[in-house]
Amino acid sequence: MRVGLVGAGGVAQRHARVLTGFEDVELLGVTDVAPQAAEALAGTYGGRAFGDVAELLAAGPDAVYVCVPPFAHGPAEEAVIAAGVPMFVEKPVAVDLETAERIAGLVERRGLRTGVGHHWRYLHVVEEARRLLADRPVRMVNGAWLDKVPPVAWWARRDRSGGPVVEQAAHVLDLVRLLAGEVTEVTAYGDGTPPPVDGADIDSVTAATLRFASGAVGTLAAACVLTWKHRAGLEILADGLALSLAEDGLTIRDADGERHLPADPDAARVAVDRAFVDAVRGAGDDVRVPYAEALRTQRLALAVAESARTGRPVALPTGPAARLTAAVADADAGVSVDA
Numbered sequence: 001m002r003v004g005l006v007g008a009g010g011v012a013q014r015h016a017r018v019l020t021g022f023e024d025v026e027l028l029g030v031t032d033v034a035p036q037a038a039e040a041l042a043g044t045y046g047g048r049a050f051g052d053v054a055e056l057l058a059a060g061p062d063a064v065y066v067c068v069p070p071f072a073h074g075p076a077e078e079a080v081i082a083a084g085v086p087m088f089v090e091k092p093v094a095v096d097l098e099t100a101e102r103i104a105g106l107v108e109r110r111g112l113r114t115g116v117g118h119h120w121r122y123l124h125v126v127e128e129a130r131r132l133l134a135d136r137p138v139r140m141v142n143g144a145w146l147d148k149v150p151p152v153a154w155w156a157r158r159d160r161s162g163g164p165v166v167e168q169a170a171h172v173l174d175l176v177r178l179l180a181g182e183v184t185e186v187t188a189y190g191d192g193t194p195p196p197v198d199g200a201d202i203d204s205v206t207a208a209t210l211r212f213a214s215g216a217v218g219t220l221a222a223a224c225v226l227t228w229k230h231r232a233g234l235e236i237l238a239d240g241l242a243l244s245l246a247e248d249g250l251t252i253r254d255a256d257g258e259r260h261l262p263a264d265p266d267a268a269r270v271a272v273d274r275a276f277v278d279a280v281r282g283a284g285d286d287v288r289v290p291y292a293e294a295l296r297t298q299r300l301a302l303a304v305a306e307s308a309r310t311g312r313p314v315a316l317p318t319g320p321a322a323r324l325t326a327a328v329a330d331a332d333a334g335v336s337v338d339a
């Protein structure tokens with residue numbers, strides 16, 4: 001299988017390393033708006049540096065990975081979809097909802113095979129958490145991503161990254177949805193004070209409350225004021241059960257006491273690529289987050305960001321009618337629109 005990459009930055013290099021480690025995958029090439037970045041990646045992992053997406057597509061890839069920063073999503077996906085090529089997109093799938101809804105609509109119309117880089121879903125401890133929660137309704141979820149500002153220039157700009165909730169905490173929100181179901185309403189506050197980084201205009205800290213369709217409630221905390229990654233994960237409470245889930249393991253406490261199951265985040269990062277490759281080759285069907293599923297996580301992350309920005313609650317669409325349609329105002333409830 002010949003794979004092309006759009007974007008040659010940090011995450012593209014990881015995918016190139018993982019993919020070229022598979023015996024059945026060859027790197028066809030890479031394109032980047034910074035040609036030297038594409039050349040450097042091709043020099044390390046093989047394949048060609050292409051001038052643009054059209055040139056890459058003309059070389060006939062079997063699949064394309066779109067690994068650009070949040071603000072740059074849209075045109076590459078449209079070209080890949082028009083060419084009918086299976087597509088893996090890094091999270092977040094866009095900086096806004098309009099782009100994500102548009103791409104999701106095009107993917108659906110074309111019936112295209114897609115995958116999105118929410119690799120946490122491939123942690124075996126996530127499967128274990130689902131098993132433990134199968135017969136016990138979740139009462140409360142507390143998610144957190146407490147970290148530093150990552151060393152990429154676009155990250156601290158709201159119009160470039162979408163902010164910490166959209167860019168980073170989206171991994172946690174994706175698991176919140178998986179384990180506790182859909183969120184119907186969020187209320188969030190940001191501190192309105194950017195982290196001490198040049199050009200920053202994002203909130204340093206955000207606190208949100210979540211109301212789930214099931215009746216459960218939850219919180220999300222996001223921070224980028226540290227100089228280290230402090231904690232990323234979630235706590236889940238059900239009757240007589242407390243789960244503490246992070247990328248490196250799951251702690252379970254119930255009537256039998258406490259036990260810890262370690263997890264391997266690198267294995268999950270390999271598994272997400274393996275599952276996509278297998279699906280494209282027709283050798284498997286374990287893509288856990290296709291584009292339409294990532295769109296729901298994107299809606300939730302943007303609802304939190306919107307509420308923090310406006311200071312008002314934001315309602316989320318739920319049920320089948322919510323598929324591929326923008327959120328609508330619940331005027332009776334007096335909540336704001338997330339469209």
Ligand SMILES: NC(=O)c1ccc[n+]([C@@H]2O[C@H](COP(=O)([O-])OP(=O)(O)OC[C@H]3O[C@@H](n4cnc5c(N)ncnc54)[C@H](O)[C@@H]3O)[C@@H](O)[C@H]2O)c1
Pocket residue numbers: 006007008009010011012031032033034037067068069070072076090091092117118119152153167
């Ligand atoms: N799933 C994960 O674990 C994970 C890990 C790291 C990053 N990411 C995500 O991947 C995305 C990229 O992050 P990164 O760390 O690689 O960023 P980066 O800044 O290191 O790399 C982005 C690259 O994209 C290029 N680029 C920008 N616009 C482009 C365009 N229109 N066409 C082609 N190339 C373009 C840039 O020149 C740069 O080389 C982010 O959304 C980030 O959240 C996901």
